[in-house]
Amino acid sequence: QRKMFLSDNGDKSVILLNVSHMSTEELQEFVRELKVTVKGAPMNVEVTGKSVLDVEMVKGLTEGRVRMTVIGLGLVFMALLLVYRNIAKAFIPIFPIVLIIGMSAGIMYFLGIKYTPITATLGALVLGMGTEMTIMMLERYIEERLEGKEKIDAILITVSRIGKATVASGLTTIGGFSVLMASKFVILKDFGLMTVINISLALVSTFIILPTVIILLDKFIISEKSLKEAKAERLRLATEQKY
Known part of the structure; x- marks a missing residue:
């Protein structure tokens, strides 16, 4: 002893x-x-x-959440920049997600939810899920613009055609994580609640914030040269079909 x-x-x-x-x-x-x-x-x-x-x-897990989120944003931005080779195209998909991450912190504060090793990963989680929605929206908009649609028409068609699939995907994700809210384990319950809130915000931002940003930055997304080349290609195909 x-x-x-x-x-x-x-x-x-x-x-x-x-x-x-x-x-x-x-x-x-x-x-x-x-x-x-x-x-x-x-x-x-x-x-x-x-x-x-x-x-x-x-302490190590929760205090590192900001660094993890910033690194995640940086990696996603670099990956998009590598694919698109266009700063505007790389920036637009992650802009609404940055707003969501900021709003999420405010919501947690007002709800009195403390950061835990699980909720500290919310930033990275939302970044991965939300960026998928915004990229699909941006890609479809670019396709519509290259087909000759005006900005407003292109965004309306984009929202109407992929909106249902995006909403369905988001709702299934919300449904899956909402089960955690029934847990008696407070950490899991809070994680489920905040995930549901964040995915809901991601859906809202995809259909409200993102279209506005896309229209405002349209000239940086698609150059006049690209539009002219797409128009010339459409005329060529139409001529070939005619004869």
Whole structure:
């Protein structure tokens, strides 16, 4: 028993503290206050143990959420830039997602939902799911413009033709994650709620914010040269079919 608490040469000892169950925030505060208390001790004191490791793990995961999200946005932007070789085309699909990530943080604050190792991944999750919707919308718009449609007509056709599929995809995702809201485990319940909210915001932004951005940046998406070449190709095909 003695060896469990005192080293053989007697220069090191272990003091065990039994604490009642605490929430993550309470445990973080307890560990912080304990470290402050022993800081002025006339000996070298280290606060350690499973509780401290848990606090450090949660701290590392939650505090790194901004960095993870920024890195994710950067990687997606670079991938789109590599594919499109056009800054506007690479920027447009992720712009609504950036707004959603910002709104998500505000919603969590007003709902009193704390960041956990699971909810800290919401930014990356929304980035992956939301970008898929916005890219499909942008691609269809470009196709309609190259077929000779005006900007307003092109966006209306785009929304009407792929809107149903996009909404269906979003609703099935919402339905799947909404099951988590029935969990008695608070962390999972909060994660399910915020995922449902974020995917809903992604759908709204895809059909409201994105079309506006696309129309405003149309001249940066499709050059006059591309439109003229597409028109010439249509005329050539029409002539060949005529004869």
